[in-house]
Amino acid sequence: MKQNDPKNLRRSALRLIVGLTPPENRAGVWTFAQYTNMLVPLGVINDSWKKRARSISERISSPGQFTNIED
Structure with missing residues (x-):
């Protein structure tokens, strides 16, 4: 993702999606590379869920070198 998203637009994209998703x-x-990491558990969208998702967006980074989506 460092090459595909050098400006970390996925962070602002998550905040946009969170804002547009109806309650x-x-x-x-989740983020994924070699492994999947759950950042916000599956749940009903409400103000609390949106607040958590927005705050977690800043923790999205590029620790994985490769994305393994075939296994």
Whole structure:
């Protein structure tokens, strides 16, 4: 992701998606490279869920060198 997203636009993209997602839907936030990391568990979207997802967006980084989506 360092090459694909050098400006870390995925952080602001998450905040945009969180803002646009209607309440009472269900969502979760995960990052993945070699392993999957759950940042926000699957849950019903409410103000608390949105606040958590927005705050966690700053923790999104590029620790993995490769993305393994085939296994």
